[in-house]
Amino acid sequence: MGDNTVVMVTGGTGLVGSAIKYVVENGEDPGETWVFLSSKDADLSDVHQTRAIFEKVRPTHVIHLAAIVGGLFKNLKYNLDFFRKNISINDNVLAMSHEFRVKKVVSCLSTCIFPDKTTYPIDETMIHNGPPHNSNFGYSYAKRMIDVLNKGYNQSYGSMFTAVIPTNVFGPDDNFNLEDGHVIPGLMNKAYCAKRDGTDFTIWGSGAPLRQFIYSHDLARLMIWVMREYKEIDPIILSVGEEDEVSIKDAAMSVLKAFDFKGNVVFDTTKSDGQFKKTASNKKLRQYLPEFQFTPFHQAIQETVDWFNANYATARK
Ligand code: NAP
Ligand code: GDP
Numbered sequence: 165m166g167d168n169t170v171v172m173v174t175g176g177t178g179l180v181g182s183a184i185k186y187v188v189e190n191g192e193d194p195g196e197t198w199v200f201l202s203s204k205d206a207d208l209s210d211v212h213q214t215r216a217i218f219e220k221v222r223p224t225h226v227i228h229l230a231a232i233v234g235g236l237f238k239n240l241k242y243n244l245d246f247f248r249k250n251i252s253i254n255d256n257v258l259a260m261s262h263e264f265r266v267k268k269v270v271s272c273l274s275t276c277i278f279p280d281k282t283t284y285p286i287d288e289t290m291i292h293n294g295p296p297h298n299s300n301f302g303y304s305y306a307k308r309m310i311d312v313l314n315k316g317y318n319q320s321y322g323s324m325f326t327a328v329i330p331t332n333v334f335g336p337d338d339n340f341n342l343e344d345g346h347v348i349p350g351l352m353n354k355a356y357c358a359k360r361d362g363t364d365f366t367i368w369g370s371g372a373p374l375r376q377f378i379y380s381h382d383l384a385r386l387m388i389w390v391m392r393e394y395k396e397i398d399p400i401i402l403s404v405g406e407e408d409e410v411s412i413k414d415a416a417m418s419v420l421k422a423f424d425f426k427g428n429v430v431f432d433t434t435k436s437d438g439q440f441k442k443t444a445s446n447k448k449l450r451q452y453l454p455e456f457q458f459t460p461f462h463q464a465i466q467e468t469v470d471w472f473n474a475n476y477a478t479a480r481k
Contacts, residue, residue, distance in 0.1 A: 174226065327402075365428065
């Protein structure tokens with residue numbers, strides 16, 4: 165990479181895209197040009213619009229984030245839409261990356277696409293070993309096909325298309341909508357309202373499930389490293405260690421501490437718990453980057469809560 169590098173980020177306005185933008189704009193200038201796309205620049209589920217944006221930007225590198233994304237409850241409702249839209253977006257972006265001779269593509273999978281019945285910790289070799297959890301089969305199979313496309317483009321054309329596998333992401337610019345978003349932004353929105361209105365704070369489900377969370381700014385730093393340095397077609401899990409897995413209840417307590425919430429906490433066990441855990445190994449990442457420092461969980465929660473309080477009026481919710 166260098167002076168003639170044009171990195172196009174699809175989904176550049178979302179949670180992960182805005183974190184990459186933040187890190188690029190606040191880091192050293194390596195002489196690369198970065199272009200961050202929203203769905204307003206092109207609907208990437210439409211091949212003609214996808215070709216037109218590649219024609220306009222002429223990227224040498226692509227970070228492909230654009231997707232229909234949601235937490236457990238949105239996935240449960242829209243499996244078909246998640247499958248069809250994401251399959252189209254991924255096929256179009258990789259086909260145009262091939263057509264426009266893009267040197268490298270880094271796409272985004274997720275640890276929630278792994279087999280439901282598995283051994284732990286899960287690692288990069290297990291993606292296709294069995295059916296995903298029933299709650300999000302549409303999203304999971306669409307994401308798994310990115311790995312198939314990456315291997316296929318490499319086999320047929322020698323393309324350098326690869327993917328990262330993050331765990332549950334949170335940070336500024338997340339989707340704080342209660343029905344559609346992930347657990348951390350959902351808990352933050354609920355804590356904000358409970359504190360403002362003097363009402364109870366409700367954790368959905370039992371609070372027992374376990375998750376490894378990654379701060380979007382840490383994920384952004386790692387994805388930029390993958391774009392510049394990682395040379396494998398096989399994907400790489402980007403996660404904190406297994407010892408940093410937390411329960412939903414503990415994550416909620418960290419959110420409440422950041423809000424200095426003193427009211428009642430209740431559980432709504434009529435709501436689904438989803439998958440109990442998806443414990444992932446970051447051994448491969450640690451072999452490459454033994455010294456990488458993740459932001460401590462509570463500090464990342466506090467920074468996100470501070471951002472949400474300061475941007476409540478305009479945040480996605
Ligand atoms: P997000 O905040 O919902 O952002 C989604 C982005 O995709 C937005 O920029 C959106 O554009 C764009 N987009 C959606 N549909 C599009 C379309 N038809 N054409 C063009 N652009 C479209 O999502 P995120 O959390 O940043 O996720 C980014 C990537 O990380 C996704 O591939 C996701 O699967 C993966 N991931 C996320 C998590 C997580 O916990 N959030 C975990 C693992 C993996 P607009 O802003 O214009 O709508
Ligand atoms: P997942 O990690 O892919 O399962 O998706 P989420 O980020 O939506 O996390 C779902 C887990 O958090 C389940 O165990 C839910 O029962 C629990 N949870 C607790 N409160 C909330 C909330 O307010 N929103 C969401 N999305 N999940 C919640």
